[in-house]
Amino acid sequence: MSEQTTQLLSQYFGFSQFRPGQGEVVANILQGQSAAAIFPTGAGKSLCYQLPATQLPHLTLVVSPLLALMQDQLEFIKSKGISAASIDSTQTREQANAVMKGVREGTIKILMISVERLNNERFRQFLSGVPVSLLVVDEAHCISEWGHNFRPDYLKLPQYRREFNIPQALLLTATATSQVIEDMGRKFDIEPQNITLTGFYRPNLNLAVDGVASEQKIPHLLSWLAPKAGQSGIVYVTLQQTAEKVAQQLAAQGINAQAYHAGMNSDVRQSIQQQFMQGKINVIVATIAFGMGIDKSDIRFVVHYDLPKSIENYAQEIGRAGRDGASSDCLVLANRDNLNVLENFVYGDTPESSAIAYVLEQIAISEGQWEIVQNSLSSQSNIRLLSLKTLLVYLEILGIIKPLYSYFAEYKYKVLSSEAQVLASFNGERQDFVKAIFNSSDKAKLWATINFDTLNNQYSSGRSRVITALDYLDQQSMIELQTKQMTQVYQVLVPKFNLEKLTQKLATRFIDKEGSEIKRIHHLLDFFASDKCLSQQLSHYFSDFTVTGPCEHCSVCAGKVAQLPVTPQPAPLATLDYHQLTNAICEKLGDKQSPILISRFLCGLTTPIFTRLRVRSIQGFARLETYPFSEVTTWVKAHLA
Numbered sequence: 338m339s340e341q342t343t344q345l346l347s348q349y350f351g352f353s354q355f356r357p358g359q360g361e362v363v364a365n366i367l368q369g370q371s372a373a374a375i376f377p378t379g380a381g382k383s384l385c386y387q388l389p390a391t392q393l394p395h396l397t398l399v400v401s402p403l404l405a406l407m408q409d410q411l412e413f414i415k416s417k418g419i420s421a422a423s424i425d426s427t428q429t430r431e432q433a434n435a436v437m438k439g440v441r442e443g444t445i446k447i448l449m450i451s452v453e454r455l456n457n458e459r460f461r462q463f464l465s466g467v468p469v470s471l472l473v474v475d476e477a478h479c480i481s482e483w484g485h486n487f488r489p490d491y492l493k494l495p496q497y498r499r500e501f502n503i504p505q506a507l508l509l510t511a512t513a514t515s516q517v518i519e520d521m522g523r524k525f526d527i528e529p530q531n532i533t534l535t536g537f538y539r540p541n542l543n544l545a546v547d548g549v550a551s552e553q554k555i556p557h558l559l560s561w562l563a564p565k566a567g568q569s570g571i572v573y574v575t576l577q578q579t580a581e582k583v584a585q586q587l588a589a590q591g592i593n594a595q596a597y598h599a600g601m602n603s604d605v606r607q608s609i610q611q612q613f614m615q616g617k618i619n620v621i622v623a624t625i626a627f628g629m630g631i632d633k634s635d636i637r638f639v640v641h642y643d644l645p646k647s648i649e650n651y652a653q654e655i656g657r658a659g660r661d662g663a664s665s666d667c668l669v670l671a672n673r674d675n676l677n678v679l680e681n682f683v684y685g686d687t688p689e690s691s692a693i694a695y696v697l698e699q700i701a702i703s704e705g706q707w708e709i710v711q712n713s714l715s716s717q718s719n720i721r722l723l724s725l726k727t728l729l730v731y732l733e734i735l736g737i738i739k740p741l742y743s744y745f746a747e748y749k750y751k752v753l754s755s756e757a758q759v760l761a762s763f764n765g766e767r768q769d770f771v772k773a774i775f776n777s778s779d780k781a782k783l784w785a786t787i788n789f790d791t792l793n794n795q796y797s798s799g800r801s802r803v804i805t806a807l808d809y810l811d812q813q814s815m816i817e818l819q820t821k822q823m824t825q826v827y828q829v830l831v832p833k834f835n836l837e838k839l840t841q842k843l844a845t846r847f848i849d850k851e852g853s854e855i856k857r858i859h860h861l862l863d864f865f866a867s868d869k870c871l872s873q874q875l876s877h878y879f880s881d882f883t884v885t886g887p888c889e890h891c892s893v894c895a896g897k898v899a900q901l902p903v904t905p906q907p908a909p910l911a912t913l914d915y916h917q918l919t920n921a922i923c924e925k926l927g928d929k930q931s932p933i934l935i936s937r938f939l940c941g942l943t944t945p946i947f948t949r950l951r952v953r954s955i956q957g958f959a960r961l962e963t964y965p966f967s968e969v970t971t972w973v974k975a976h977l978a
Contacts, residue, residue: 342367345388349417356381358535363388365531366471366507373477373508373522373532378656379632380535382509383410386473390447391419393470396440398503399449400494401475402486407449413632414447421447424454427603434812437463452479452490455497456823458744462804469503474525477508478649481520482850485512485649485857489726493740495524511656512649515880537652537881538888541659542667544871545892546899549670554642555586561640561668562592562620569613570638572622573645573654575675583642584622594620597627625650634661641669644679647857648864648878671865673904676858677965683854684966685942687847688720688728689933694840696720696728700738700829701836707738707827710746716945719934724847729827731843737834738827744800745820748787748807750778752816759815770796774806784819868898907963910972918957919973925950932977936970 342363346352355363358376362385365372376382390397401407407423414421422436422445439445454460472494478484480491498506506525513521522532549557558572572587574580577598584596595609595618612618614633621627625646639658645651651669659665695718700707715722732738752759756775760768777792778785787807792798811818864874872888887894922938923930929946937944938952941959952958961969 339364342388345391349388349391349419350384356384358533359384361533362507365533366505367392369505370531371506371525371527373510373518373525373527375510375513375518375532375534377535377537377539378511378653379660380511382475382511383413385509386471386507387414387417387419387447389471393446395443395468395470396445397447397471397473398464398469399447399473399475400452400455401449402452402479402488407451409632411449419447420445421449423449424460425451430811430817431814437812440467452488452494455493456490456743456825458742458823459804459808459820461500462801462808464501469501470505472498472503472506474506474508476510477521478510478513478517480524481513481517483514483520483853484517485647487727489723489730492524492730495526496740498525512653512879514878518880534880536876536883537879538872538876538884539656539659540888540890541662541664542655542872543664543890544655544667544875544888545897546669546671546865546871547892547897548672548866548899548901550672550902551674554670555583557670558583558640558642559587559590559592562587565638565666566592567619568637569616569633569635570620570640571627571636571654571657572620572640572642574622574624575643577624579643580622580624584620587620587622592620593618594622597621597623599624625654632660633657635663636660636665637663638666638668640667644669644671644675644861644865646679648861648875651861652875652879669865669899671862671899672902673862676862676904677963679858680855681940681942681962681966683851683858685937685940685944686721686724686854687851688718688724688844689931690840690844691931692718692720693728693843693847694836696725697834697836697839697843700732701832701834703829703832705829705832706741707829709825709827710822711825716949719929719944719946721944727847727850728843731846735839735842737829737831737839739830741826741828743823743825746822746824747820748804749784749819749821750787750807750810750816751784753814759810762813762815770798770802771806771810773798774803862901866899866901868893870894910961910964910968913961915972915976918960919976921955922952922957925952925955932970932974935973935977936966939969939973940964940966942966 346355357380358374359381362372362374366385366389374382374385386397386399401410407425411421411423422439424433424436436445436448440448474480474491474494476486479486479488480494481487506527508521508525508527518532522529547557572583574583577600580596580598584594587594597606597609609618609621613621636658639655641651641654645654655667658667696714711722711725715725718725720728729738733740760772763771773792773796774787777788777795779788787803789800789803792803807816807818810816867874870887871891871893873884873886876884892899918939919935922935926934934944938947938958939961941962
């Protein structure tokens with residue numbers, strides 16, 4: 338490590354030396370290489386781009402999955418005297434314009450955005466005129482289908498990197514298995530020697546699993562918390578109403594606890610988070626909406642009141658404890674009560690073959706170019722939006738379609754002074770062009786809608802120039818600009834295909850993914866019920882084989898193997914009245930009904946068609962949510978035969 342880099346570390350961050358792995362990653366970036374950092378939660382991944390950003394000639398663009406994560410990191414970066422900003426959906430037009438101005442002028446060194454921002458035609462137009470030195474992908478495991486939080490939009494990031502000529506990429510994640518690491522590296526062309534893994538094992542975390550029946554969880558938790566009075570901790574739950582209930586019950590016993598979840602007003606959430614950081618609140622009872630990017634070093638315990646979604650989620654969430662190196666406790670209150678509910682959510686994401694066939698038919702009848710509005714296609718095909726995005730990515734990978742560009746179908750503007758005053762700000766050809774925009778627009782009382790076809794016929798002007806002009810007028814506060822209806826345009830590379838075979842191939846891929854997710858849930862249960870050292874198992878799961886023996890401080894090493902309570906069995910399906918449960922939904926669905934659709938209704942799984950029909954109020958919805966989906970489907974098929 339060069340002396341200059343160590344000086345920068347001291348100058349900006351006040352540290353005399355790097356944490357394990359940081360120096361290696363920073364050196365790779367400063368030497369012009371792309372790199373990946375797979376560090377445990379709280380091990381300082383963010384510094385791996387923050388320090389190089391101060392030395393790189395152009396912008397560092399950070400893609401982050403959560404708004405809360407962005408805000409926390411921004412506050413930290415700014416506190417170190419590094420110029421950073423974000424563009425996000427909470428900002429006013431003036432705020433976003435100020436950020437873009439700073440980026441253009443080079444006064445902002447780090448820009449943080451969500452991955453969805455790159456789908457925005459106006460933002461891509463802006464970015465095409467800005468030199469970018471480094472693309473940073475936070476939570477990079479989201480790019481892998483085999484990761485625990487696959488997000489199809491992440492798969493487009495390598496393509497965007499090429500589009501904007503970004504020379505280097507840095508991938509950051511805390512939770513990636515060897516399969517996911519290999520997948521990430523391949524997609525971004527990162528050399529294996531530039532992928533840095535640090536040890537996953539954290540010896541100060543005492544992992545424990547207690548098998549507890551649902552009705553005993555509150556008394557068990559209160560007893561466990563009694564000797565921890567005044568300590569900081571997080572209790573994770575699955576549902577928002579559980580967060581409220583548990584927080585109230587803890588507070589009733591004199592524990593300084595508050596609920597935190599996405600259903601709360603953002604100002605309230607911000608206030609609670611601030612009070613927790615300052616030690617004014619000891620215990621946060623939260624859904625997984627809490628904790629991303631939180632850097633509170635003295636969290637002494639993390640409790641999973643409900644089962645986490647996966648081993649990866651568990652590892653990420655317990656990683657928020659004990660960042661100061663002091664001994665900290667991580668407890669799971671485990672039972673199998675919600676196993677069927679967890680599994681059923683997975684089945685709800687798998688599209689029916691008929692729905693996949695519908696999308697393929699739309700491609701087949703398009704003439705070389707296929708335009709879609711995702712929300713509309715989701716509704717028409719009855720495929721959940723995330724699953725539809727995944728389907729489109731599969732079709733790209735198979736070479737059936739190729740994304741060309743996306744655009745807003747509608748651009749509307751409101752003149753903030755008068756057209757004459759706006760025109761007076763320009764002269765010559767530029768004035769003629771702005772006048773043509775005004776004259777060709779379809780005008781209502783307040784708002785005017787751009788008519789690109791009319792404008793092109795009158796002025797032979799390309800769409801790109803029109804959007805650049807509108808953005809300029811908006812930034813100068815001459816107009817207020819609104820955009821609607823994101824439309825994606827694909828080139829159809831294979832217009833003729835065997836519909837039945839391709840449908841089956843894609844359906845099989847979704848079923849394989851479904852099987853992988855179900856396996857992930859069972860891995861989780863097997864892990865918590867295991868008689869082997871928890872710390873060692875967890876480290877090995879994430880390819881850290883430096884832990885060669887038992888940790889001697891987890892619950893298993895203490896001789897307490899968790900016995901998960903047997904879940905009470907619901908009444909046999911054969912004893913239930915099928916027609917009473919399904920008559921109302923069958924009447925609503927008409928000729929659209931299918932065994933899968935009826936089963937999803939009974940198991941409480943939402944689909945676009947259910948949202949349209951407002952089925953939550955229909956008799957029978959979610960009545961069988963505690964039954965295995967496969968058993969419900971078999972039962973429904975028997976009655977429809």
